[in-house]
Amino acid sequence: MAATAAKRQIPGTTLFDGDMAQKGYALNKMCFSFNHADNRAEFVRDEAAYCARYGLNAEQAEAIRSRDVLGLLAAGGNVYYLAKLAGILGLDVQDLGAAQTGMSKDAFKAMLLAHAKEN
Template identity: 65%
Template sequence: MEPAKTLEPIPGTIIFDGAMAVKGYALNKMCYTFNGAAGRQEFLADEDAYCAKFGLTPEQTKAIKERNVLALLDNGGNIYYLAKFIGMLGLNVQDIGAQQTGMSVEEFKAKLVAAGH
């Protein structure tokens, strides 16, 4: 059977497929180490050195430094591994939802509540 044909894009959504998994491998590998306290400490002690250790591209390193979730996703970041990075910073999924949609956190939370009405 042939692989699926090109699918109609879903606005505001990146499908994390093989191409994205290749593009983001180093970035996601770094984020995977944030499961452990040792990885988190080493990153926080010297962010540039830690990004270099994993061979992140300049775009990925910039997105990490700026905590820019949309740029991290564009550069192959996978939300489940990025969640380790986000969690380490003390942010939750409403915080990054607000960042990605250009809303305040309160506005974003209100949007979620409104979905129930």
């Protein structure tokens, strides 16, 4: 695709492209570190220090503090890496799906069940 081509836009969706990968590099690198139990424990002990260690910017650090999944996506977070963070925070995939769709977890689960019954 030509460099001058317009970026694809899907209303209500943050696309993870090369620009977002660069924007979220520190955040995603930090989340990747959670593959190791000692890193997860260190994050739990002092979130702010752990975020600073990875050089998160103010937008990313605030989204972590406020548990704002959509904010993390907008700050360059990749959902596959963010899933590692979600586990530390006691969230599951349905919590993430609900946050991404702006629904409550119960409404999101009901939607999934309705779609399953249709198929």
